[in-house]
Amino acid sequence: MFLKKSLNSNFILNRGEWLAYFDENNVLNKSKLSIRRSGRKIKNYENFILFKRWILWRWITKNFTFDEKFINGFFKLVRKMDISLTSEENRFIFNVQEIYFNSWRPLKELPVRFQIEPKELINFKESSVNVHKLVNKDGKVKAEFENNYDLYFSFKNIYFCDSEQKFIKKVDLKKISKIELKHFGVIITISGQEYLFRGANKLLVYSILQRVMPTYVEPLNKFPDLYGYFDFWSKIQQNIL
Known part of the structure; x- marks a missing residue:
């Protein structure tokens, strides 16, 4: 880019x-x-x-x-x-704005058609997130595609739905023990099992979890080479150019 x-x-x-x-x-x-x-x-x-x-x-x-x-x-x-700007460059700055906006915006309730817990509010959403289950096969970690979900976040749960808000499953935030930011997505450990989350905006899931998790999540701005998460070849180009 x-x-x-x-x-x-x-x-x-x-x-x-x-x-x-x-x-x-x-x-x-x-x-x-x-x-x-x-x-x-x-x-x-x-x-x-x-x-x-x-x-x-x-x-x-x-x-x-x-x-x-x-x-x-x-x-x-x-x-x-x-x-x-090219379409890729416009998408880059849109993603940056989206992450920044979600980091501070006042909470608002998002209306949903599926059932949630009493007094629970859905505050954040990310559409079309590919979720892969990470499994160990023959000593190598491999990503097995699970599904493409629309994710809905409250301060208690993550709801996994299809594009028409049909409920598929939910995850209690207290069952999340680890969140790792990678250049290829976000690895989340849920009840001891690792999953790879990859959305169009690779960092959005992480930025939302910063706000809703009951435990501390390292702020995005603490990570080095943040631009490299959007432009993988940037680090190499920096050394050359």
């Missing part, structure tokens, strides 16, 4: 010198006109586009976190540098 693959030797050889025009540390303080003038100095339109995307990527990897300051800074940079 954000970095365009290019074998343009002119860009690769000269981008270090172009940092004198603006970089990830000062680009937010540059005017749109100043950035446009830098493009005229770089002269080549393709090189200028590649350079702006490189700066945006460097800014993201340096400043990434789930808060309003990052989100506002991201949109400000996209507008200021006149960058057109």
